[in-house]
Amino acid sequence: MIETFALTKVFPPDKKRGPVVALDHVSFRCAPGQIFGLLGVNGAGKTTCMRLLATLLQPTSGTAKVAEHDIVGAPEKVRASIGFLTTATALYGRLTAAEVVAYFGRLHGMDEATLQERINRLFDTLEMNEFRDRRCDKLSTGMKQKVSIARTLVHDPGVMIFDEPTIGLDVLTARTVVQFIRDCKARGKTVIYSTHVMSEVEKLCDRVAVIHGGKILAEGTLPELRQRCGVDDLEEIFVRLVEAKA
Amino acid sequence: MSVHSIRIVYLKELLDLLRDKRTIISMIVVPILLMPTIMVTMGTLTTKLVGQARQEIPKIMILGGKDSTNTLAALSDLKSLRIVPAKPDYTNLISEKIVRAAVELPPRFDEDLRAGKTPTVRIYTYEGEMKSMFAAETIEQFFRGRRESIVSERLAAAHLPKNVLTPFNIRRENVAPPQKVSGNLIGMILPYLVIVMCMTGSIYPAVDLTAGEKERGTMETLLTSPVARTHLVLGKCLVVMTGSIVTATLALSSNGIALLIMKATMSASGGASALPVSLDLPSLCLVGVVMVPLAVFFAAIMVAIGLYSRSSKEANSYLQPLLILTVLPAIAAALPGVEINYQLALIPIVNVSLLSKELLTGTLHWSYMAVVFGSMCCYAGLAVAAAVAAFKRESVLFRT
Numbered sequence: 001m002i003e004t005f006a007l008t009k010v011f012p013p014d015k016k017r018g019p020v021v022a023l024d025h026v027s028f029r030c031a032p033g034q035i036f037g038l039l040g041v042n043g044a045g046k047t048t049c050m051r052l053l054a055t056l057l058q059p060t061s062g063t064a065k066v067a068e069h070d071i072v073g074a075p076e077k078v079r080a081s082i083g084f085l086t087t088a089t090a091l092y093g094r095l096t097a098a099e100v101v102a103y104f105g106r107l108h109g110m111d112e113a114t115l116q117e118r119i120n121r122l123f124d125t126l127e128m129n130e131f132r133d134r135r136c137d138k139l140s141t142g143m144k145q146k147v148s149i150a151r152t153l154v155h156d157p158g159v160m161i162f163d164e165p166t167i168g169l170d171v172l173t174a175r176t177v178v179q180f181i182r183d184c185k186a187r188g189k190t191v192i193y194s195t196h197v198m199s200e201v202e203k204l205c206d207r208v209a210v211i212h213g214g215k216i217l218a219e220g221t222l223p224e225l226r227q228r229c230g231v232d233d234l235e236e237i238f239v240r241l242v243e244a245k246a
Numbered sequence: 247m248s249v250h251s252i253r254i255v256y257l258k259e260l261l262d263l264l265r266d267k268r269t270i271i272s273m274i275v276v277p278i279l280l281m282p283t284i285m286v287t288m289g290t291l292t293t294k295l296v297g298q299a300r301q302e303i304p305k306i307m308i309l310g311g312k313d314s315t316n317t318l319a320a321l322s323d324l325k326s327l328r329i330v331p332a333k334p335d336y337t338n339l340i341s342e343k344i345v346r347a348a349v350e351l352p353p354r355f356d357e358d359l360r361a362g363k364t365p366t367v368r369i370y371t372y373e374g375e376m377k378s379m380f381a382a383e384t385i386e387q388f389f390r391g392r393r394e395s396i397v398s399e400r401l402a403a404a405h406l407p408k409n410v411l412t413p414f415n416i417r418r419e420n421v422a423p424p425q426k427v428s429g430n431l432i433g434m435i436l437p438y439l440v441i442v443m444c445m446t447g448s449i450y451p452a453v454d455l456t457a458g459e460k461e462r463g464t465m466e467t468l469l470t471s472p473v474a475r476t477h478l479v480l481g482k483c484l485v486v487m488t489g490s491i492v493t494a495t496l497a498l499s500s501n502g503i504a505l506l507i508m509k510a511t512m513s514a515s516g517g518a519s520a521l522p523v524s525l526d527l528p529s530l531c532l533v534g535v536v537m538v539p540l541a542v543f544f545a546a547i548m549v550a551i552g553l554y555s556r557s558s559k560e561a562n563s564y565l566q567p568l569l570i571l572t573v574l575p576a577i578a579a580a581l582p583g584v585e586i587n588y589q590l591a592l593i594p595i596v597n598v599s600l601l602s603k604e605l606l607t608g609t610l611h612w613s614y615m616a617v618v619f620g621s622m623c624c625y626a627g628l629a630v631a632a633a634v635a636a637f638k639r640e641s642v643l644f645r646t
Contacts, residue, residue, distance in 0.1 A: 012641065056469050057640050080472035089470065090463030094265040095258075106254045107471035135265075151467070 001190055002030040002053060002159060006062035009048050009214075022048040024214040025062065030192050030207070032158070035185050037205030038194040039238060045214040046194035047086075050163040053192065054084045067159050067190070080108060083152030085177075086163035093137030097128060097147045100136060101154050108155035115154070122150045142173040149180050159190045166200065178204065198234045210241050217241040251473045255481025263451055263485060272450040273489050277443055277497035282504035289508045296376070304346035304381035307332045307339075311351030317392070321349070326384050340372050346381035347371050359396060426607045429529065433603035434580040439501060440494050440537060441576035441599060442569075447493020448544045449565050451486045456552030457561035465643065479549065479637040483630060486545035494537065532610070533602045539622035540598050546629035553636045553643070579603035591617040594625045 009023040023045045030036035040046050051057045053066055055075035064071045067081035091100050098119060105115040123129050126146045131139055136147060152160065162181060166174040181204055184191050195201060201208055202222065209219040218225060218241050222234070229237045263269045305328045311318045322329055330345060339345040350368040352358070358365040369385050372378035401408060420427065459465040468478065548565060555561035575595035578584055579602065586600040597618045604611065636642045 054470055056466065057644070076472045076474060079470060082470070084470040086466070088463050089467040091467070092258075092262055092464055093462065094262050099258075099261075103254070103258050104471060107251070107473050109472070 001032055001068065002028075002036070002064065002066050002192055004028055004049075004053075004062070004064040007049070007052060007059055007064055008061045009045075009052060009057060010060040021214050023052065023059075026211070026214070026216050027062075028209050028216065028219055030190055032190045033185060033188045034206040035181065035191040035193055035204050037201045037208040038192065038211055039196065039198070039201050039208055040194070040211035041196055041242075044196075044211045046196075046211060047163055048214075049211070050084075050086070050161055050192070050194055053078075054082060054161055055079055067157075080155070081157055082159045082161055083155075083157040084161045084163075085148055085152045085165050087165060087167050087169070088163070089148060091136040091144055091147055091151070094135060096133045096135055097139065097143070097150075098123070098132045100147055101150045104151045105154040110155060118154055118156070119150075122153060126150055141169060142176065145169060145173050145177060149177070157189070160184045160192070162191070162193045164195055165193075166195070166197070198238065202234055210238055212242050212245060215245075217245055248474070248477055251477040252481045252484065255473065255478055256484045259455055259482060259485040260488065263454060263489070266454065269450060269454070269489075273447055273493050274496060277447070277493050278500045281497060282500045285501065285504045286507055299377050300380060302377065302380075303328045304377060304384070305330050305344070306381055306385065307336050307345055307348040309336065309348055309350040310353065311355060313353060313357070314351050314355040316356050317351060320392070321388065324384070324388060327381070327388075336370065340370060340378065343372065343375065343377070346375075346378045347385060349385050362400075423608070426609075429607035430603075433606035436498070436606060437533070437579045437599040437602035438573075438576045440498055440533070440602070441540065441595060442573060443494040443497035444490045444537060444541050445544050445569055445572050447497075448486045448490035448541070448548050449562075449569065451489040452545065452548030452552045453555075453558050453561040453565065455482045455485060456549055457555040457558045458552075460555075460643075461557050469643070475637045476634050479634050480630070483542070483545045483549050483633060486549055487541045490541040490544055491537070494541070529605050529608060532605045532615070536598050536601055536605075536615070536619055536622065539619065539626040540595070542626035543594065543622060543629050546626065546633040550629070550633040550636045553633070575599065586611075586614050586618075588614075588617060592621050594622065597621060 004027050006025040006027055007023055008021070008025055011020040011022055013019045026045070026049060028036070038046050038049060048057065052059055052071065053064055055071050055078050059072065063073075066078045069077040069081060071078050092103075095103065101119050101122065102115060105118065110118070123132055126149060128143070128146050128150060131143050134143075136144060139147065160181070162177075165177050165181075169177065178200065181191060181193060185206075193200075193204060205222070207219065207221055208225060210217045210225075218228065220228070225234075225237050226232055229240050231237055231240065303326060307330055308318065308321060309332050321327070332348075333339065336345065336348045340348060348370040350370065352365045352367070355365050355367070367389055369382050371382045397411070398408065401410065422430075459468065469475075471478075547568075551564050551568070552561045555564060572595060575593070576599050578590075578596045579599040584590075584600065586597070586604055590600055591597045591614055601614055601618045604614065
């Protein structure tokens, strides 16, 4: 379960600009066995929201609960309960695929026997045995994305956070990621998924929140959003919501 | 869990670092091969070139002296000098290195000597130019010989014994044991070398594990793990410290071997006195003990700066000037007359440099040892705290 309560993030001013309100009193709820989509253009606040949920950033005000743990009060417990995947979360190029996954398993406090069993199972499921002992800097993009998936799953987290995980990937690799997200839902995990690609939202998400300028403009299931805006096309729904706010 | 987490981070970072060719080059190849090679090559080359310069018979000019045939003839007979005809632009010829030196005999030089006057012989040289200096030495040696023989003749004519000019002798004797004599010499060089290598050895790992991670995008991946930020940064600091100590130890060992090779070369050439090189193990071990907090201090500072940097390039642009700044306090032990006291024992780097010199000469003041070790531990602690604070600041970690 993920629940946010008026989650706000203001970045302090720097030489180039004044304070930036990246996230403005955002509240939503994402239940287990559901994929919750966060749809917005670049700079809408999606990544900030995901980083706050993953406790990489601290909120300016408000809070969130991830797997029953408060992101401000118990950030380490939150991180122990999540799998975080973005195209920005790179792999250690000088370590092999197996070493990277094992490293993150150890950082999650797994004992060696459980870890090895888990790695074997993941490598079988994701068909990674062929490049198990190959260094990550020698892997193709698709192989790397599989290693990243194994890295996020090694400790079997209950909550999965995906921040534009298919951006820049080729069609086949993107399909692998999309299938992986579906599998997470099927296994009853809580999944939050940020993207600006409408078709992925339509394919994957049970509930969608449209985010713009750091604020949630609308939230609901796809049929609910269609009904509210009076149009079927998601892109049209998105544009109408953004224009209405402007 | 905390020690276990630090160990996991440490082992992974070490493995990652050792698989990088650049690490092997900067931490292992450079201290083992490059510096001793430069040292031995430069030493051997210098010895050889100085020897060759000494063997060359320098061209000199004699200015004046046509009325002093005795001196002129004696000078011309010297096989160690080649007399060339005098020319009015001798200063230019010396500056152009065509002639190495010129000697000017004043008018009536021989006659004035016989009359018991004190005429002045002038030697014109190119100050600082080695071959010109050797030529001047040979000329001076000749005139010193002439002066001594004239003094002997005058003493004999006055029926005075030779020792009238030396009513007593002065002899300086070394009472310090050989270990202290050699320690004093080594103590000036070794602390500088070890301190600078300690810092050099930490630069590459620190940049790679901080700014390098940011650049490669693995920092965000690491931060999603449940391990406390403090443990992550401690693991990184320990790896950087390991790099620092390994580099310093390798540099010390390889330079020690190079020094022994140079000693053997110089002894074999016979041209220079042998280097008084001998060190005892307990002194070296104590130097190693004070180097540990220094390595932690360097590691934590480097990690903090590396974390603040957006890229490896930016980190290097901060750290290279810092390396140059470190040279100044590191060289304290080599400065003449500077000795450790309680004020200097509190200044980081300077204190380690001066204490190491004392230790290498076999002088062990436990009070200074305690002050230096204690103050360095405090500085190291503060530097680690700064690195941890930097690692906890999102404005530093996500600085773009």
